[in-house]
Amino acid sequence: MQEYILIVEDDGDINQMLAELLEMSGYFTVQAYSGTEALLHVGQKAPAAVILDLMLPGMAGEAVLAKLKEECPDTAVIVTSAREDVGTRISLLRAGADDYVTKPFDTQELLARLEAVLRRSGRHPLEPASFGTEGKDALKYKDITMYPQDFTAFVGEEELSLTRREFLILELLMGHPGKVFTRNNIYESVWNEEFLGEENAVNVHISNIRQKLGKLHPEECYIQTVWGIGFKMKT
Secondary structure, three states, rough: OOEEEEEOOHHHHHHHHHHHHHOOOOOEEEEEEHHHHHHHHHHOOOOEEEEEEEOOOOOOOEEEEEEOOOOOOEEEEEEOOOOHHHHHHHHHHHOOOOOEEEEEHHHHHHHHHHHHHHOOOOOOOOOOOOOOOOOOOEEEEEEEEOOOOEEEEEOOEOOOOOOHHHHHHHHHHOOOOOOOEHHHHHHHHHOOOOOOOOOOHHHHHHHHHHHHHHHHOOOOOOEEEEEEOOEEEEE
């Protein structure tokens, strides 16, 4: 697994917004929605940096920070929280946090802070993941056309704006329109790592793809849920 930025945030909307922001800026991301899930990823490979929310279900952000610094001391950690008091900031910085950003934050400021902590930790801004699709012809399904070689997709003549992972999921489904893909299949193909029950991550990305397709062609249903199994392109 390549180097990555780990996003630890239980709010699905904020988590997805951060993933899209970082991926559009050229970073490879992994999303976690709890401290326990985050540490499972860290156990597989230490991230280059972590964006860590304090208010997490179960294991609190402060405990996650302590474990992160114990298991991967060279990993930069940016803590995000609505707490504004100086005492909280000081205690977290002393506990090992490399930076602290107060919610709601400006996305460009967060990106700048991420670049700064990566430089300080000796890591360089990460390059986008290779899609491995050079030379492939366009994929077509109904009125969707995908061009894997330049990472573009269209519904009719309207461009479909997708994050890297959304693109790869739709490409996977469209490449085999009659096949049902389990969440395990999708996760291991797109995230390029072992599936550890990450159903929510797959479901969120599928939901986002459906919403984006629905905005361009609301009368059409493209992705079918095969209950108890997974997803396929609706035929």
